[in-house]
Amino acid sequence: MIAIIDYGMGNLHSVSKAVERLGYEAVVTSDSGQILRADGAILPGVGAFGDAMDNLKAAGLSETVREYAAAGKPLLGICLGMQLLFTESEEHGAHQGLNLLPGRVVRFQGAYKIPHMGWNKLELKQDSPLFRGLDEGYVYFVHSYHALPEVSSDLLATTDYYQPVTAIVGRGNVYGMQFHPEKSGSVGMRLLGNFLNLCETKEHTVHI
Numbered sequence: 001m002i003a004i005i006d007y008g009m010g011n012l013h014s015v016s017k018a019v020e021r022l023g024y025e026a027v028v029t030s031d032s033g034q035i036l037r038a039d040g041a042i043l044p045g046v047g048a049f050g051d052a053m054d055n056l057k058a059a060g061l062s063e064t065v066r067e068y069a070a071a072g073k074p075l076l077g078i079c080l081g082m083q084l085l086f087t088e089s090e091e092h093g094a095h096q097g098l099n100l101l102p103g104r105v106v107r108f109q110g111a112y113k114i115p116h117m118g119w120n121k122l123e124l125k126q127d128s129p130l131f132r133g134l135d136e137g138y139v140y141f142v143h144s145y146h147a148l149p150e151v152s153s154d155l156l157a158t159t160d161y162y163q164p165v166t167a168i169v170g171r172g173n174v175y176g177m178q179f180h181p182e183k184s185g186s187v188g189m190r191l192l193g194n195f196l197n198l199c200e201t202k203e204h205t206v207h208i
Contacts, residue, residue: 002199003038005065006030007055010044011180015078018182022193032064040199041068045080049089049105049145052080053097062098069100074198075174082169082176083147091145100174102150112162115144120159120179122167122187128156130168130175130194137187139167139179146178173198 002024004016012028019026019042027034035041043065045052056062069075077085086097089105097105108114119138124131141159147166149155157168159179168191169176175195181188 001025001027001038002196003035003041004028005035005041005043005061007052007059007061009047009052009055010081011046011079011182012044014180014182015042015044018189018192019196022189022196024196024199030059030061032060035061035064036068036071038068038073040074040076040196041065043075043077043081043084045078045082045084047080049080049083049091049097050093050095052084053095056084056098065098066100069174072173074195075100076195077174077176078182079143079178079180082178083145085169085174085176086147086149089145101154101169101171101176103148103154104150105145105147107145108161110162115142116146116161116165117142119184120161120165120167122157122159123164124157126153126156128168128170129198130156130170130191132194132197134187134190134194137185139177139181139184139188139191141167141179143178147176 016026083105086103181192
């Protein structure tokens with residue numbers, strides 16, 4: 001069973017339906033016990049970083065997510081959910097994140113359109129079980145802030161939007177995608193399917 005973590009700020013329905021289309025049971029839940037029993041967990045997110053962390057804490061889910069990651073089970077953050085995995089964000093002030101991956105989330109700076117919205121090509125930087133059977137392709141982004149990982153090995157893929165932009169991150173059993181895989185056609189579904197396969201095969205190492 002795959003838990004779609006509900007803290008009031010996610011594209012829950014589209015993620016849940018994508019998981020089901022790939023042949024997996026999905027449950028949208030804010031119940032800590034149900035999340036901790038799941039074979040895999042997805043942390044979606046749309047909105048502002050600070051509000052999301054406030055919601056997670058108010059629901060008692062920030063510690064649940066940390067406990068889940070520490071147990072070595074596969075965790076995937078999507079869009080804002082990926083940003084929440086990092087140490088801190090500067091969105092509308094300074095906010096502490098889940099600190100599962102060291103790094104900061106910062107606003108795009110430049111004389112170009114913000115938010116970054118549309119289809120951009122992935123550039124794979126490292127081997128990852130997420131990339132099995134995948135050719136570099138295009139995925140769908142919508143974001144005004146982007147992550148700056150502190151550890152280079154956590155950066156699995158980038159895209160280009162007037163600069164290299166973090167697209168996929170991963171360390172051990174913890175993964176994140178800045179784009180929306182559920183809205184990214186065959187490439188996105190392949191990436192999501194490869195993550196879900198990890199939830200069955202346990203081909204990951206415990207997050208440290």
